[in-house]
Amino acid sequence: MAARSARSSTTRLLYSLCGGGGSINAASRSSTAALLAGSFHLRHFSAGSAAAARLREEKDVWWKESLQKLRNIGISAHIDSGKTTLTERVLYYTGRIHEIHEVRGKDGVGAKMDSMDLEREKGITIQSAATYCTWKDFQAVVVKERVEQSSNVDAGFFTLYYHSFKKVNIIDTPGHVDFTIEVERALRVLDGAILVLCSVGGVQSQSITVDRQMRRYEVPRLAFINKLDRMGADPWKVLNQARSKLRHHSAAVQMPIGLEEDFKGLVDLVNLKAYYFHGSSGETIVAEDIPANLEALALEKRRELVEAVSEVDDKLAEAFLSDEPISAADLEEAIRRATISRKFVPVFMGSAFKNKGVQPLLDGVLSYLPCPTEVSNYALDQTKDEEKVTLTGSPAGPLVALAFKLEEGRFGQLTYLRIYEGVIKKGDFIINVNTGKKVKVPRLVRMHSNEMEDIQQAHAGQIVAVFGVDCASGDTFTDGSVKYTMTSMSVPEPVMSLAISADSKDSGGNFSKALNRFQKEDPTFRVGLDPESGQTIISGMGELHLDIYVERMRREYKVLPFFYSNLMMTLTWFGVVKVGATVGKPRVNFRETITQRAEFDYLHKKQSGGQGQYGRVIGYVEPLPPGSGTKFEFENMLVGQAIPSNFVPAIEKGFKEAANSGSLIGHPVENIRICLTDGAAHAVDSSELAFKLAAIYAFRQCYTAAKPVILEPLMLVELKFPTEFQGPVTGDINKRKGMIVGNDQEADDCVITAHVPLNNMFGYSTALRSMTQGKGEFTMEYLEHSQVSQDVQTQLVNTYKATKSGD
Numbered sequence: 001m002a003a004r005s006a007r008s009s010t011t012r013l014l015y016s017l018c019g020g021g022g023s024i025n026a027a028s029r030s031s032t033a034a035l036l037a038g039s040f041h042l043r044h045f046s047a048g049s050a051a052a053a054r055l056r057e058e059k060d061v062w063w064k065e066s067l068q069k070l071r072n073i074g075i076s077a078h079i080d081s082g083k084t085t086l087t088e089r090v091l092y093y094t095g096r097i098h099e100i101h102e103v104r105g106k107d108g109v110g111a112k113m114d115s116m117d118l119e120r121e122k123g124i125t126i127q128s129a130a131t132y133c134t135w136k137d138f139q140a141v142v143v144k145e146r147v148e149q150s151s152n153v154d155a156g157f158f159t160l161y162y163h164s165f166k167k168v169n170i171i172d173t174p175g176h177v178d179f180t181i182e183v184e185r186a187l188r189v190l191d192g193a194i195l196v197l198c199s200v201g202g203v204q205s206q207s208i209t210v211d212r213q214m215r216r217y218e219v220p221r222l223a224f225i226n227k228l229d230r231m232g233a234d235p236w237k238v239l240n241q242a243r244s245k246l247r248h249h250s251a252a253v254q255m256p257i258g259l260e261e262d263f264k265g266l267v268d269l270v271n272l273k274a275y276y277f278h279g280s281s282g283e284t285i286v287a288e289d290i291p292a293n294l295e296a297l298a299l300e301k302r303r304e305l306v307e308a309v310s311e312v313d314d315k316l317a318e319a320f321l322s323d324e325p326i327s328a329a330d331l332e333e334a335i336r337r338a339t340i341s342r343k344f345v346p347v348f349m350g351s352a353f354k355n356k357g358v359q360p361l362l363d364g365v366l367s368y369l370p371c372p373t374e375v376s377n378y379a380l381d382q383t384k385d386e387e388k389v390t391l392t393g394s395p396a397g398p399l400v401a402l403a404f405k406l407e408e409g410r411f412g413q414l415t416y417l418r419i420y421e422g423v424i425k426k427g428d429f430i431i432n433v434n435t436g437k438k439v440k441v442p443r444l445v446r447m448h449s450n451e452m453e454d455i456q457q458a459h460a461g462q463i464v465a466v467f468g469v470d471c472a473s474g475d476t477f478t479d480g481s482v483k484y485t486m487t488s489m490s491v492p493e494p495v496m497s498l499a500i501s502a503d504s505k506d507s508g509g510n511f512s513k514a515l516n517r518f519q520k521e522d523p524t525f526r527v528g529l530d531p532e533s534g535q536t537i538i539s540g541m542g543e544l545h546l547d548i549y550v551e552r553m554r555r556e557y558k559v560l561p562f563f564y565s566n567l568m569m570t571l572t573w574f575g576v577v578k579v580g581a582t583v584g585k586p587r588v589n590f591r592e593t594i595t596q597r598a599e600f601d602y603l604h605k606k607q608s609g610g611q612g613q614y615g616r617v618i619g620y621v622e623p624l625p626p627g628s629g630t631k632f633e634f635e636n637m638l639v640g641q642a643i644p645s646n647f648v649p650a651i652e653k654g655f656k657e658a659a660n661s662g663s664l665i666g667h668p669v670e671n672i673r674i675c676l677t678d679g680a681a682h683a684v685d686s687s688e689l690a691f692k693l694a695a696i697y698a699f700r701q702c703y704t705a706a707k708p709v710i711l712e713p714l715m716l717v718e719l720k721f722p723t724e725f726q727g728p729v730t731g732d733i734n735k736r737k738g739m740i741v742g743n744d745q746e747a748d749d750c751v752i753t754a755h756v757p758l759n760n761m762f763g764y765s766t767a768l769r770s771m772t773q774g775k776g777e778f779t780m781e782y783l784e785h786s787q788v789s790q791d792v793q794t795q796l797v798n799t800y801k802a803t804k805s806g807d
């Protein structure tokens, strides 16, 4: 009897190692899924507590090894660099998909990671998509142990197999700056990244933005120079641009064999071997000696690589300086150390579209990017005044997981989680530390683009999704034994707004459902109400961003939105709004601020009949120093009991409310500090309401004296067009009150960088197309809010007054 219970506890342990699904017999069968996932696999056992202890040890080793073989990476880049095309190849070579489909390919299927219809139609990525794959290094370890008979244990053998592959979780992110939040949240939870660069376009504006984001989240990265098959491909020029524009300390780890139409393969500069990619989809790699005509160049480039790595790696520097031969293994290790410590960016090359160079890049991901335990992550302990706690990244620790992305689906909310510590199992109760709510995990899945695979458990280092758990993006979950939160990601402020309403009462329900869902999923998409007109205002990161949501409303919620017309302008809304719909000019998100200190002394008094109101506030407003990072500051400088302290929060609330709408054009007032120095209260008539009103009126009283100004979003615009059109394009930028800050020549193209007010950029894609016979392209991203000129301010104030008096 005793023996049986000992056996059953070991059975349970093994059973849970197998994922808890099915019986032991079922688990012992060679299931492909289990092999792919990398799992324990039991053949036979008959053992007791000694065996259980042994298994526990084995389990620890397995966790450690499994984590060492895991990579969580993102693929980010400028628009159209080939991120989705590259990911499609990765999925194909790793066996996740069985056919390659192109972005906007002739077969009309589209790439796996662009699963939304809109993405496939437009050929752009809108939402980041997650997937995972396994690559090389299959391991089958057999543990065979004889267990002797003892008082409570049967004699016998157990044989334990475990298998594991190197695994890569990948997030493919959009390139367009309007969807930058998708890049932001992916990078927040990833351990490494591939920065894709176009071998013709080089380092473009959005490459600089995503590189900055990678820097912000301290993400080690590899660069992949894609499209070597294109005319004008010049990887060495792009490498130099990465050094100068991105300040990368980098060197190539490969060099091309031929370029453009003659691009045939790559020389691996670490191993000094040439690789060619044969087969209909480049699946067969043939390694050969370096072609004789490239040998000298390959040696020179290898030396360049060794020198660059030696500059940031002492161990390699020692060997390099003493002129010792440097083996491939030593060089690989040094590159790994330098990349993980973010001192070096190894540069890979290839053509995703022509199926060349993708497998060596995948090898590079495993060789040079960190596994989850090599990246330090920390949380804030809410029980110790937000003290920083370094997370071990071990599955043995308490559960700590960050919800970094939400999607509302037919079956409820799908929440993407990055697990930083511990294990999460289906059916577990977990605590949302931000809300204090305890929730059950009804379903745990692993994502493969828009497909899901149910799993029973997931451990530290993994990226999974849970179904039916209500939470906000950025919430932290634990098992309740700790109260940690992860710092959240940086969310940019929306720069553009649009008034919108449903076409009929019938679609009103769907209209608000759609708005609620989009707002919850995307922190850069906001919905508000214009207090004066009562219109619903949607705000986002740009025209394309708002356009995509309007189109999704039509398709997914069957709402035909009606746009209010401010200026009765009919715009062709990126070709989406048809039937001549009247579209109001989208509103730019202006802000107001003050330029000098102004005093206030306001008494709000109503003492005739009924309950009286009495509150006096005295103090001053002043501009916050530039770059202070705070938008609104309130300082209570009261000494003594002129105003009882219980009224101070109401005063702060009043000032905050007043600052929501400045009196110049009704936009929020920012960069302002309010100091309350004195005041007066009445024993009977003072109330929170009286003081709140006093603060609102005090703000209005002193606002003009504080010399308010209007700020507008200024955009960083990058234009590329054939040089012959330089005259009209630069003339047009000047007309739009833009300031040209960079002018470069790239082959036959002119590349101009300019700062232009967003308010003057509406309809620019159409204008540029007609100025350049459709050959020009541009990207635009938010730079800063800057003060408008005096004449623009007068014009805006007059328009605001006219609208108000017309209401």
Ligand SMILES: Nc1nc2c(ncn2[C@@H]2O[C@H](COP(=O)(O)OP(=O)(O)OP(=O)(O)O)[C@@H](O)[C@H]2O)c(=O)[nH]1
Binding pocket: 077, 078, 079, 080, 081, 082, 083, 084, 085, 086, 102, 103, 104, 123, 124, 125, 126, 173, 174, 175, 176, 226, 227, 228, 229, 230, 350, 351, 352, 353, 354
């Ligand atoms: N010639 C050539 N074209 C490529 C290569 N890689 C991608 N393309 C093409 O470039 C275009 C853009 O490719 P995508 O994979 O959608 O680029 P992306 O970076 O994912 O695009 P966004 O996510 O919308 O920014 C498509 O037409 C691809 O077929 C390449 O290696 N060579």
